[in-house]
Amino acid sequence: MKRTKIIDAIKHYEAIGLGNTISVKGWVRTKRGNNAITFIALNDGSIVHNLQIVADPAKFDEELMKQITTGACLHVTGTLVESQGKGQAVEVVAQEIEVYGTADPETYPLQKKGHSMEFLREIGHLRPRTNYFGCVLRLRHAMAFAIHKYFNDRGFFYLHTPLITASDAEGAGEMFSVSTLDPNNLPKTPEGKVDYTKDFFGKHVSLTVSGQLEGELGALALGGIYTFGPTFRAENSNTPRHLAEFWMIEPEVAFNDITDNMDLAEDFIKYLVQYALDNNMDDLQFLNDMFDKELIERMKFVVSHDFVRLGYTEAIDILLKSGKKFDFPVKWGIDLQSEHERYLVENHFQKPVILTDYPKEIKAFYMKLNDDGKTVRAMDVLFPKIGEIIGGSEREENYDKLMQRVQELHIPEKDVWWYLETRKYGSAPHSGFGLGFERLLLFVTGMTNIRDVIPFPRTPQNAEF
Ligand code: 4AD
Ligand code: MG
Numbered sequence: 001m002k003r004t005k006i007i008d009a010i011k012h013y014e015a016i017g018l019g020n021t022i023s024v025k026g027w028v029r030t031k032r033g034n035n036a037i038t039f040i041a042l043n044d045g046s047i048v049h050n051l052q053i054v055a056d057p058a059k060f061d062e063e064l065m066k067q068i069t070t071g072a073c074l075h076v077t078g079t080l081v082e083s084q085g086k087g088q089a090v091e092v093v094a095q096e097i098e099v100y101g102t103a104d105p106e107t108y109p110l111q112k113k114g115h116s117m118e119f120l121r122e123i124g125h126l127r128p129r130t131n132y133f134g135c136v137l138r139l140r141h142a143m144a145f146a147i148h149k150y151f152n153d154r155g156f157f158y159l160h161t162p163l164i165t166a167s168d169a170e171g172a173g174e175m176f177s178v179s180t181l182d183p184n185n186l187p188k189t190p191e192g193k194v195d196y197t198k199d200f201f202g203k204h205v206s207l208t209v210s211g212q213l214e215g216e217l218g219a220l221a222l223g224g225i226y227t228f229g230p231t232f233r234a235e236n237s238n239t240p241r242h243l244a245e246f247w248m249i250e251p252e253v254a255f256n257d258i259t260d261n262m263d264l265a266e267d268f269i270k271y272l273v274q275y276a277l278d279n280n281m282d283d284l285q286f287l288n289d290m291f292d293k294e295l296i297e298r299m300k301f302v303v304s305h306d307f308v309r310l311g312y313t314e315a316i317d318i319l320l321k322s323g324k325k326f327d328f329p330v331k332w333g334i335d336l337q338s339e340h341e342r343y344l345v346e347n348h349f350q351k352p353v354i355l356t357d358y359p360k361e362i363k364a365f366y367m368k369l370n371d372d373g374k375t376v377r378a379m380d381v382l383f384p385k386i387g388e389i390i391g392g393s394e395r396e397e398n399y400d401k402l403m404q405r406v407q408e409l410h411i412p413e414k415d416v417w418w419y420l421e422t423r424k425y426g427s428a429p430h431s432g433f434g435l436g437f438e439r440l441l442l443f444v445t446g447m448t449n450i451r452d453v454i455p456f457p458r459t460p461q462n463a464e465f
Pocket of ligand 2: 380388390391
C-alpha cells in the first residue's frame with residue numbers, strides 16, 4: 001500500500017475518506033496509555049502536528065509493543081477514523097505495526113521534552129527531529145522557494161556566481177583560503193613568501209564573501225539578476241547573529257538608483273514575511289505559542305507599515321540626543337554597533353529603518369560617492385530584534401571615481417581589473433543589496449540565535465555535523 005503523508009491524513013482526510021485503510025510511516029514522539037489502550041503520537045516531518053495512532057495492546061505482540069518508544073521509527077497500517085478524543089480531528093486505529101528502527105530509551109538523547117537550545121546544538125545530528133527544528137526547517141524551505149518565486153515572477157534571472165574567487169568584494173579581509181598546496185612543504189618565492197603560482201589555480205584564492213561583483217557583471221548584461229548561495233566569512237565574532245558560512249540573496253539591477261533599491265528591498269522583505277504568514281501558519285503558530293508570543297504580531301506589523309528612511313547623519317543626531325549611555329560611544333563617523341541599530345529600531349522608531357548615506361570610510365569601495373564627497377549611497381535595512389538584515393548600495397559607475405577608491409584602499413588592480421572594465425565599456429547606473437538568509441529566518445521564526453536557523457551551523461571552533 002502506498003504511504004500516506006501525515007499532513008494529508010490530518011489536513012485532507014476528507015479526500016482520503018474516513019473508514020479507509022491507510023499506511024503511515026514516521027517517528028514516535030510519545031506513547032501513553034494502559035493495558036487496554038495505547039496512544040502513539042507519530043510524526044513524519046511533513047507537518048508540525050502528530051498523527052494519533054490508537055492500538056489495542058492485546059492485538060499485538062508484547063515484544064513489539066515494548067519496542068515502541070519515543071524516537072522509534074514505525075510503519076503503521078490502520079483505519080482512518082474520526083477521533084474520539086479532543087485535540088485532533090482524526091486518528092488511525094492500528095491493524096498492523098512494523099518497527100523499522102528502535103531507539104533505546106536509556107540512551108536516546110531526545111527521550112524527554114524541553115531540552116535547551118544549547119543542548120540541542122550539541123546533538124545537531126538529531127535536532128531536526130524536534131518540533132522546533134521541524135518548524136524552522138520547513139520555514140527555511142518555504143522562504144527559499146518564495147525568494148525564487150519573487151524574482152522569477154518579476155523577470156529577474158538567477159545567476160550562479162563562483163564560490164572560489166580571488167577577489168575580496170567587501171574588502172574586510174575575512175576570507176578562508178582555498179589551496180591544494182601541502183602545508184608542511186610549501187613552495188616559496190625567492191623573497192620567502194608562499195609561491196601560489198604553484199597552487200591549483202596558479203594564484204591565491206579564497207571562498208567568496210559575496211557574489212556581488214560577479215552579480216554586477218550579470219546585471220550589466222541581463223538587466224536584473226539575483227544570486228542565492230552560501231557565503232563565507234572568517235570573522236572571529238562569536239555572536240548570536242554571525243555565522244562563518246551563511247546564505248545570502250543578492251539582487252543587482254541595472255538602471256536602479258538608491259531609491260529604487262530601497263523600494264525593492266522593502267517590497268521583497270514584506271513579500272517574504274507575508275508568504276510565511278499565508279503558507280506556514282501551522283509552524284508559525286507553534287513557534288508563537290511555544291517560543292515567542294509576539295512572533296506573528298511582529299510579522300504582521302512589518303508587512304503593514306512603511307519602513308522609516310533616514311540618513312546616517314540624522315541617525316547619529318538621534319542617538320546623541322537620546323540621553324542613553326551606549327557601551328560604544330556615538331560620534332559621526334563610527335560604524336554603528338548593534339546596540340545603536342536596535343535603539344533606533346526598537347526604541348526610537350519602533351519600526352524597521354532603512355539607513356542611508358554612511359561615511360565612505362566605513363563602507364566598501366564600490367559604493368557611489370555622494371556630491372558631498374564624504375558619504376556614499378549605502379543603505380542598511382535594520383530590523384527589530386536583529387539589527388542589520390540587509391546591506392546594499394547604489395554602485396559607483398564612474399570609472400575615474402571608482403579607480404580612485406581602488407587606489408586609496410590599496411586594492412590590487414590585478415584582482416579587480418575585470419570589474420573596472422564594466423565602467424569602461426557601457427557603464428550604467430545600477431544598484432543592489434544582500435539579504436542575509438539566516439537573519440531573515442531569525443525574524444520569521446522568532447529564534448534568538450543564528451545557530452538555530454541553519455541545519456548545520458559553522459562558527460569558530462565548531463564544524464561537527
Ligand atoms: O552587509 P554585507 O556585508 O553586504 C554585502 O556583502 C554586499 N556585497 C551585499 C550587496 O550589496 N550585494 O552583507 C549583507 C548581509 C548583511 O546585511 C547580513 O544580513 C548578512 O549579509 N551577513 C551575515 N549573516 C550571517 N553571518 C554573517 N557573518 C554575516 N555577515 C553578513
Ligand atoms: Mg553590512
